[in-house]
Amino acid sequence: MHRRRLSRLARMAFAVGWPLADGLRDVPLVFVSRHGETPRTFAILSDLAEEQPLSPTQFSLSVHNAVIGLWSIMRGETCEMSAIAASADGFEQGLLEAAGLLHDGAPAVLLIIVEEQPPAAYRDWVDDVPFDYALGLLLTPGNSWSLALGKQDATNPVVVSEPHALSWLRNLLTGQAGWTHAGKRRTWHWQHKP
Amino acid sequence: MSVPQQDLNRDIKLLIIEALGLEDISSQDIDDDQPLFGEGLGLDSVDALELGLAIQKKYGIKIDADAKDTRNHFTSVTSLAAFVTAKQAA
Numbered sequence: 001m002h003r004r005r006l007s008r009l010a011r012m013a014f015a016v017g018w019p020l021a022d023g024l025r026d027v028p029l030v031f032v033s034r035h036g037e038t039p040r041t042f043a044i045l046s047d048l049a050e051e052q053p054l055s056p057t058q059f060s061l062s063v064h065n066a067v068i069g070l071w072s073i074m075r076g077e078t079c080e081m082s083a084i085a086a087s088a089d090g091f092e093q094g095l096l097e098a099a100g101l102l103h104d105g106a107p108a109v110l111l112i113i114v115e116e117q118p119p120a121a122y123r124d125w126v127d128d129v130p131f132d133y134a135l136g137l138l139l140t141p142g143n144s145w146s147l148a149l150g151k152q153d154a155t156n157p158v159v160v161s162e163p164h165a166l167s168w169l170r171n172l173l174t175g176q177a178g179w180t181h182a183g184k185r186r187t188w189h190w191q192h193k194p
Numbered sequence: 195m196s197v198p199q200q201d202l203n204r205d206i207k208l209l210i211i212e213a214l215g216l217e218d219i220s221s222q223d224i225d226d227d228q229p230l231f232g233e234g235l236g237l238d239s240v241d242a243l244e245l246g247l248a249i250q251k252k253y254g255i256k257i258d259a260d261a262k263d264t265r266n267h268f269t270s271v272t273s274l275a276a277f278v279t280a281k282q283a284a
Contacts, residue, residue, distance in 0.1 A: 001236045004215040053251075056243035057214070 016136030032094035038118035091164040150187040213248035255281040
C-alpha cells in the first residue's frame with residue numbers, strides 16, 4: 001500500500017537501491033538529489049497559484065527526506081539515513097557523508113544519487129539534468145579509491161559537462177586511474193587503484 | 195439497493211482508487227461495507243484527508259473535520275454514500 005506514494009524519482013531511487021540492500025539489515029542510507037521531486041513542487045505551487053486546496057498526500061511528501069522516510073517504512077529500517085541537496089557536487093558531498101558513517105563503524109553504507117528532469121517551467125534554471133538518472137553504490141571500507149578536495153583555478157577553470165555521478169560511472173567503466181570533477185569553486189580529484 | 199445508490203457506491207469507489215492512487219485494484223475489489231481504514235482496505239490518516247478533499251471537490255459539499263460523526267461517515271463506501279446523499283439533500 002505504500003508503493004503508490006512513490007513518485008517517479010522515488011521509484012528510480014528504490015530501483016537502484018533495493019537490489020543492493022537485498023538481504024542486508026541496518027545499512028545506513030545517504031540519499032542525494034540536488035533538485036528533488038520538482039514535479040511535486042510544481043504541482044503544489046500550481047494548486048496554490050490557482051487558490052485550490054493542497055493535496056494532503058502531496059504536502060506530506062513535499063520534503064527532501066520523504067523518499068528516505070518511505071524507504072524506512074517499506075523496509076522496516078530504523079538505522080541512520082540522510083537526505084542531502086548539495087550543489088553540482090552532491091555526489092561527492094554524499095560520498096563524504098557515507099565515508100563518515102563508514103569511519104564511524106558502519107560495515108556498509110548505501111549511497112543513492114538521483115535526479116529527474118524538472119517540469120518545463122524550471123528548465124531555464126535547472127540545466128544540469130540531461131536525462132533522468134539514478135546511481136546506487138553499496139560502499140564498504142577499503143583503500144582502492146581516494147577522493148581529494150581542491151580549489152578551482154580561477155584563471156583556467158576545469159568544466160565537467162555531465163553530472164558527476166555519470167562522469168564517475170563513465171570513468172569507472174573505461175578504466176581510468178584518475179580524473180577531476182570541478183564545480184564553480186571546488187574541485188574533486190578522484191583516484192582509482194584497481 | 196436502488197440503481198442510483200449502486201451508481202453512487204461505484205463512483206465513490208472509483209474516486210477512492212483515483213484520488214489515493216491505489217494500484218492493482220478495481221472498484222469490484224472494494225466491498226460496500228468493507229472498512230476503509232486500518233484493517234480492511236488499509237487506508238491511513240493521510241488518505242483520510244485526501245479522500246475528504248476529493249469528496250468535497252467532487253460533490254460540492256463541506257466536511258467539518260472536527261465534527262464528531264465525520265469519522266463514522268468515512269467507515270465504508272456505504273456510510274460515505276449515505277453521507278454524500280444526506281449532504282446533497284440538505
